Amino acid sequence: MPDVQPFTDRELAALRGEFPILARSVRDGRPLVYLDSGATSHKPTAVLDAERAFYEQHNAAVHRGAHQLAEEATDEFESARATVAGFVGAPADEVVFTKNATEALNLVAYAFSNAAPTDGPKDERFVLAPGDEVLVTEMEHHANLVPWQELCRRTGATLRWVPVAGDGSLDLSTLPDLLTERTKVFAFTHVSNVLGTVNPVTELAQRAHAVGALVVVDACQSVPHLSVDVSTLGADFIAFSGHKVYGPMGVGVLWGRAELLEVMPPFLTGGSMIELVTMERSTYAPAPQKFEAGVPNAAQAVGLAAAVRWVEAIGIDRIHAHEAALVDALLAGLAERPWVRVVGPPRGVDRGGAVAFVVDGVHAHDVGQVLDDAGVAVRVGHHCAWPLHRVLDAAATTRASFGVHNGLDDVQSLLDALDRVPAIFGIDVDERRAG
Amino acid sequence: MDLYQELILDHSKRPHHAGLREPFDAEVHHINPTCGDEVTLRVDVSGEGADAVVTDVSYDARGCSISVASSSVLAEEVIGRPVTEALGTFEAMRTMLTSKGAVSGDEEVIGDGVAFAGVAKYPARVKCALLGWTAFTDALARAGVDISTTSSASPQGVSS
Numbered sequence: 001m002p003d004v005q006p007f008t009d010r011e012l013a014a015l016r017g018e019f020p021i022l023a024r025s026v027r028d029g030r031p032l033v034y035l036d037s038g039a040t041s042h043k044p045t046a047v048l049d050a051e052r053a054f055y056e057q058h059n060a061a062v063h064r065g066a067h068q069l070a071e072e073a074t075d076e077f078e079s080a081r082a083t084v085a086g087f088v089g090a091p092a093d094e095v096v097f098t099k100n101a102t103e104a105l106n107l108v109a110y111a112f113s114n115a116a117p118t119d120g121p122k123d124e125r126f127v128l129a130p131g132d133e134v135l136v137t138e139m140e141h142h143a144n145l146v147p148w149q150e151l152c153r154r155t156g157a158t159l160r161w162v163p164v165a166g167d168g169s170l171d172l173s174t175l176p177d178l179l180t181e182r183t184k185v186f187a188f189t190h191v192s193n194v195l196g197t198v199n200p201v202t203e204l205a206q207r208a209h210a211v212g213a214l215v216v217v218d219a220c221q222s223v224p225h226l227s228v229d230v231s232t233l234g235a236d237f238i239a240f241s242g243h244k245v246y247g248p249m250g251v252g253v254l255w256g257r258a259e260l261l262e263v264m265p266p267f268l269t270g271g272s273m274i275e276l277v278t279m280e281r282s283t284y285a286p287a288p289q290k291f292e293a294g295v296p297n298a299a300q301a302v303g304l305a306a307a308v309r310w311v312e313a314i315g316i317d318r319i320h321a322h323e324a325a326l327v328d329a330l331l332a333g334l335a336e337r338p339w340v341r342v343v344g345p346p347r348g349v350d351r352g353g354a355v356a357f358v359v360d361g362v363h364a365h366d367v368g369q370v371l372d373d374a375g376v377a378v379r380v381g382h383h384c385a386w387p388l389h390r391v392l393d394a395a396a397t398t399r400a401s402f403g404v405h406n407g408l409d410d411v412q413s414l415l416d417a418l419d420r421v422p423a424i425f426g427i428d429v430d431e432r433r434a435g
Numbered sequence: 436m437d438l439y440q441e442l443i444l445d446h447s448k449r450p451h452h453a454g455l456r457e458p459f460d461a462e463v464h465h466i467n468p469t470c471g472d473e474v475t476l477r478v479d480v481s482g483e484g485a486d487a488v489v490t491d492v493s494y495d496a497r498g499c500s501i502s503v504a505s506s507s508v509l510a511e512e513v514i515g516r517p518v519t520e521a522l523g524t525f526e527a528m529r530t531m532l533t534s535k536g537a538v539s540g541d542e543e544v545i546g547d548g549v550a551f552a553g554v555a556k557y558p559a560r561v562k563c564a565l566l567g568w569t570a571f572t573d574a575l576a577r578a579g580v581d582i583s584t585t586s587s588a589s590p591q592g593v594s595s
Contacts, residue, residue, distance in 0.1 A: 365470050365499035365563065366439075373436040381470040395471045395497060424439055425500065426448065 004315075006322040009407075015314070016405045018044040030375030033413045038193055038221060038354045038401025039379050040243045043307075050306030051248055054299040061295045063272055077298040080305035081288070087308040088219075088238070088255060089229035096254040096261070096288040097301050101220045102143040104239035104254035105187075107267040107291060108216055109147035112185070113154045114265040123263040125184070125214060130156035133182040135213070137162040137170055137199075138391055139192045142384040144218040144239075148187055157184070164391050168195040168344035175207060183213040190222035190238075191352035194385050194399065195344030196327070198222070198352060205234030214260070220244055224311075224403075225353045226320045230255055246311060246404075247304035251297050261287035268293040314404065323353045323402045326411055330355050330400060333415045339422060339429055343392050354401040356383070359418075362425045364396035370424060371398070374417035376410075438557060439500070442550035446504035451511050456493035460578035465570040467562050472498025474506055476570040480518065480578050487518040487580060496567060501551070501560050506567030508547045518575065522585045524548070525568050532561050 007015065016022050019042045026032050034042060054076060060069035062077040082092040098104040112128050128134070134148045138161050152159040160178050165171040170188075179186060186208040191198050205215045217235040222228050224245040230238060237260070242251035256264070266273055266284055270293040275283040284290045311319065331347045334340045334357055341358045345351055359367050368380035379399045382389040389395065400414055422429045455462075459477035466473045479491040492514055496506040513521035528548050531540040536556045540549040554564045576582050 363472075363499035365472075365501070365560070369438060369557070369560070370436070373438075386471065389471065395473075425444065 004317045004321040006325040007318065007407075012405070012407050018046070019405055020045060020048070022405060026375050026377070027373060033374075033376040033410050035400040035402065035406065035410060035414060036377045036379050037224070037403030037406075038244070038352075038383075038399065040249070041224060041246045041403050042405070043248065043303075044246055044310055046310045047246055047248065047303050047307045051299050051303035054302045059299075062298045063289070064295075073298055076302050077296060080298075080301040083305040084253060084301070084308055085255070087312065088223065088253075089231040090255050091258070093286075093288055094230075094255055094258050094261065096256070096291040097296055098239075098252040098254055098291075099250060099297070100243075100252035101218065101239045101241040102147075102252070104252045105143055105216070105218065106147045107254055108237050108239075108256070108264075109151045110267045111264040112151055114267070122265075125212075125260075126264060128152075128155040128157040128184055130158075131182065132157040132184045133160050133180070134158070135160050135162065135178055135183050135186045135208075137188045138164045139168075139170070139195060139197065139385065139388050140187070140189055141193050141218060141220070142386070143220075144187055144189060144216075145387070148185070158182075162188070164195075164388065167346065167349075168192070168197045170197075170199060179207055179211055179213065181211050183208065183211055185216060186213045187216040187218070189218040189220075190228070191219075191225070191354075192344070192385075192388075193221045193352075193354060194356045194383050194388055194397065196351035196354045196356075197345055198226075198350050202232070202234040205236075209234075221352045221354065224319075225316075225323055227316045236260055242300065242304040242307065245304070245307055247307035248300040251300035251304050253304075254291070256287075258287070261291070264291075266290050266293070270294055272296070311404075319404050322404070323406070324351070326402045326406055326408065327351050327353065327355055329408055329411045330414070333411060337415075337418070337429075339427055340418070343394070343397060353403070354399055356397040356399040358392075358394050358397055359421055359427070361427050362421055364394075364398045366425060367398045367418070367421055370421050371414065371417045374413065374420070376414050376417045378414070437553040438560070440550040440553065442547055443500060443504040446507040446547065446550075447500035450496065450503055450507035452491075452493060452514060453496070453507065453510075454493055455495055456491060459491065459493065461574045463570050463574045463577060465566055465573065467498070467502070467566055469559075469562070470499070472496075472502045472563060472566055474498070474502065474567050474570050476506070476567065476574055478571065478574040478578055480575070480580060484581075485517075485519065489513045489516055489518055489521050489575075492571065494567065494570075498566070499560075499563055501554060501563040502566045505551065505564045506570075508551075509567045509571055512546045512548065513571065518580055522572070522575075522582060525572055526585055528568055529565065531555060532564050 058072040060073035062074040085092045085095040163171045215235045216237045219238040219240040223240040237256045243249040273293040364380040462477045474496045476494040492510045496503045527544045531538045
């Protein structure tokens with residue numbers, strides 16, 4: 001995309017003005033430098049207004065009631081579904097609203113174990129048994145690992161994983177051994193929440209489909225930062241969170257191909273998701289309602305729709321170009337500090353909006369504390385990717401992750417604060433440089 | 436920032452009584468799942484009941500400066516002391532750390548532990564500072580010491 005440029009200073013100032021929280025200060029009056037959008041993004045006024053407007057003007061339990069508010073609330077909710085689906089290139093009825101991305105991934109994982117014991121016709125693709133395999137990767141967030149571990153435990157299937165290479169990419173040389181006729185599901189992340197690695201989803205999906213496996217993609221770190229179009233991506237399911245893409249907390253999204261959603265058993269059961277109920281048994285509504293038991297999170301879905309409209313108005317490609325420039329500037333700045341070790345792909349390789357690093361000899365918790373003292377908010381720890389950190393030989397890393405409102409001034413604030421770390425913890429910078 | 440007192444940094448760089456030693460009555464492994472900090476801790480106790488004495492505390496602490504320094508201060512404060520006194524020190528440390536800055540700590544009771552008073556203002560770090568201490572009380576319990584007189588019977592740390 002050669003014509004897509006980062007935001008101008010004027011554009012960036014205007015964007016910042018749309019986030020009320022950026023006006024506050026932290027730690028004794030310091031301006032907030034928020035570099036934790038990978039954990040959760042802040043919310044622009046348009047999103048806050050939309051959620052509030054739902055409650056003030058249309059509030060009702062959707063898909064119930066014969067009154068005008070119920071009609072309007074249902075319209076708002078279904079229209080939000082269409083908006084969010086359109087954002088990722090999907091028809092509306094292929095989008096399921098969940099509580100969060102974790103629930104979306106569990107919904108798919110439980111479809112496999114629920115397929116086994118139910119009566120009636122079942123789709124072989126969702127039946128797991130001893131001898132079958134589930135393939136994940138070593139770079140997964142716990143949300144795309146633990147549900148598959150549990151699924152294997154319930155069904156007797158075997159969990160296998162693609163290792164991570166030294167440059168932060170998946171070691172695809174292992175794929176012929178790992179992805180076989182036994183593989184029923186291949187679940188992997190689009191963009192690593194730690195390394196920033198962008199995985200080749202389309203290629204991986206083709207190879208998985210060639211052996212008959214279903215493909216589940218964790219899109220939490222891609223949807224807010226780069227264009228995701230499920231009509232060409234190749235995946236069978238994607239999951240992402242609303243709160244990481246400028247939407248409210250409490251709403252996540254599962255997209256699934258219609259023919260798969262149709263044959264999948266439900267996850268949570270109860271009201272709203274039924275077709276007919278007797279005392280003995282029930283039949284279920286068509287997807288997506290089949291997967292939305294109980295009164296749904298309509299206000300949050302409406303807020304998320306406002307968020308994706310807001311992102312579309314800015315342009316996801318411009319957001320990507322802007323954040324890529326920030327990532328590059330940060331990588332360049334960190335490269336000038338030999339006492340910092342960046343994990344993940346080297347400069348020049350396409351990345352998501354996150355950069356994680358280690359200050360050798362100083363625990364990430366301590367690094368984060370020094371940054372926080374300067375008003376710079378980052379994430380420290382294993383970022384819900386503990387197995388990956390074992391591969392990286394790091395107990396914890398410090399992660400800066402960018403959002404649409406960040407600028408080069410934020411990168412500089414981070415680097416300036418980071419430069420206080422060696423002195424505080426007695427790291428000899430010159431010795432490291434010489435070594 | 437008042438969090439990183441010289442005393443804490445010194446203890447974290449050169450932790451006292453570090454390493455795992457024999458003999459010991461119990462060994463525990465505690466982790467802080469939010470950040471991956473880990474401590475393996477052994478206690479050796481001699482005597483019974485009111486006469487019980489902490490003969491040794493040895494440990495392998497991996498984590499941030501606060502959690503490593505805290506284990507170091509713990510060993511410094513409790514080795515050679517009667518168990519009842521050691522539990523009193525734990526109580527005083529915990530009271531200070533969970534006071535949100537209201538309690539500054541008595542050096543007579545917690546020694547170098549007073550350097551951790553600033554940690555109380557950072558709720559996310561309180562667990563780091565308590566990791567070694569909760570491991571210690573857990574290890575005492577497993578060594579057969581009655582710790583029911585303290586409110587530490589159910590340590591907040593995660594045991595594995």
